[in-house]
Amino acid sequence: MRLTVIGTGYLGATHAACMAELGHEVLGVDVDPDKVAALQAGRVPFHEPVLPELLARHTASGRLRFTTSYEEAAAFGEVHFLCVGTPQRKDSEGADLRYVDSAFASMARYAAEGALLVGKSTVPVGTAQRLADTHTGVEIAWNPEFLREGFAVEDTLRPDRLVLGIGSERAETLLRAVYAPVIGAGTPVVTADFPTAELVKTAANAFLATKISFINAMAEVCEATGGDVSVLAEAIGHDDRIGKKFLRAGVGFGGGCLPKDIRAFAHRADELGVSLAFLREVDAINMRRRDRVVELARELCGGGVLGARIAVLGAAFKPDSDDIRDSPALNVAARLRLDGADVTVYDPEAMDNARKAFPLLGYALSAEDALRGADLVLHLTEWPQFRELAPERARTLVSRPRIVDGRGTLDGATWAAAGWEFRALGRPAPGGEG
Numbered sequence: 001m002r003l004t005v006i007g008t009g010y011l012g013a014t015h016a017a018c019m020a021e022l023g024h025e026v027l028g029v030d031v032d033p034d035k036v037a038a039l040q041a042g043r044v045p046f047h048e049p050v051l052p053e054l055l056a057r058h059t060a061s062g063r064l065r066f067t068t069s070y071e072e073a074a075a076f077g078e079v080h081f082l083c084v085g086t087p088q089r090k091d092s093e094g095a096d097l098r099y100v101d102s103a104f105a106s107m108a109r110y111a112a113e114g115a116l117l118v119g120k121s122t123v124p125v126g127t128a129q130r131l132a133d134t135h136t137g138v139e140i141a142w143n144p145e146f147l148r149e150g151f152a153v154e155d156t157l158r159p160d161r162l163v164l165g166i167g168s169e170r171a172e173t174l175l176r177a178v179y180a181p182v183i184g185a186g187t188p189v190v191t192a193d194f195p196t197a198e199l200v201k202t203a204a205n206a207f208l209a210t211k212i213s214f215i216n217a218m219a220e221v222c223e224a225t226g227g228d229v230s231v232l233a234e235a236i237g238h239d240d241r242i243g244k245k246f247l248r249a250g251v252g253f254g255g256g257c258l259p260k261d262i263r264a265f266a267h268r269a270d271e272l273g274v275s276l277a278f279l280r281e282v283d284a285i286n287m288r289r290r291d292r293v294v295e296l297a298r299e300l301c302g303g304g305v306l307g308a309r310i311a312v313l314g315a316a317f318k319p320d321s322d323d324i325r326d327s328p329a330l331n332v333a334a335r336l337r338l339d340g341a342d343v344t345v346y347d348p349e350a351m352d353n354a355r356k357a358f359p360l361l362g363y364a365l366s367a368e369d370a371l372r373g374a375d376l377v378l379h380l381t382e383w384p385q386f387r388e389l390a391p392e393r394a395r396t397l398v399s400r401p402r403i404v405d406g407r408g409t410l411d412g413a414t415w416a417a418a419g420w421e422f423r424a425l426g427r428p429a430p431g432g433e434g
Ligand code: UDX
Pocket: 145, 146, 147, 148, 149, 150, 205, 208, 212, 245, 246, 247, 248, 249, 250, 251, 252, 253, 254, 255, 256, 257, 258, 317, 318, 319
């Protein structure tokens, strides 16, 4: 089939390359000529495993192309996927729909009568119906995307489920044809009306955020009582109804999705006269974890961080990503810098992005380099290479062997045995009081 993908950010670039991988002819559209030129040359402008190979292969074969022209896109495809961003508004918690509205308006203007415009962006419930009422010459469908950064290709080619929000049998037939190889491989398909399809996405993200904040709230209780949240999480996770995943306590969630999506969902619920106030508590618990790391840093530095040399391991909001949007690690680093600490950050992939956004922080060339002369080490993004740091060797680099594990992935006993003062969120200090 001939497909277009409008918006070539994280979601769109991945979707375009994966649709080409499924065997379709794909044209990607973006208003940013630099992005189009980079993608057309086979270059992915962000870090995502596997995606560069797919993009290079399919741009080279000509099956995947990019353009800045909506007119060209409208003439090219029979199904148009709209993958533009829905950031948080500057003036409220709500979602900013200007990119969605303008992309649909542009495509509706040029597309053939009856063309299928498929929204993939995360939107407030009610958006698809509003667009369908506005653009009557085209057909609208909603097909939310659940991909995780770092696993974007895998999640697109082998998703847990496909959700097709459709208004007609024809839309369903076309979407089933697009995804035929994915469906053929056994992926469950859920067909739904527009509001349900939109809600599946916001509800899934709200649930995941709630799960993380739940375990982080339990970490707070553990801190108050001397309990160990990692043991607690393992034990409750044995119950299949709860499950082990997404119960890792730490400095909390960040990124371009969960924080803004729960705020937009609570905001939309208010508009609808339904209370999702608990999501505001989920957000507040998440933010309190960052406060806790700052507080621990002050405590470990003897009451204040003024003049202290602090090494921050991690800048991306999670490993396998160079995305620093709403990164807990950088938020903590910036706050300590404001308090007068001399902060040095190291991240395996996110250094360029971090440097641009936080030019006042110091940056090191390696984890060891960051540790050199540090009075305190904060482990805030759980890259596997940080777990492999040798505590004995690390101890020879720092000025004072004190570390806070903000992600719960370091082995506290080994660090303590190597002479480190080791603190973790929601866990007692090894061999001592928490
Ligand atoms: C998320 C959803 O998982 C995905 O389905 C949706 O499409 C987009 O939003 P992503 O933002 O890529 O994906 O990150 P995810 O892997 O979900 O992690 C989100 C944040 O939660 C990260 O900051 C991560 O470090 C944190 N996290 C995750 C925890 O603190 N504890 C956990 O147990 C799991």
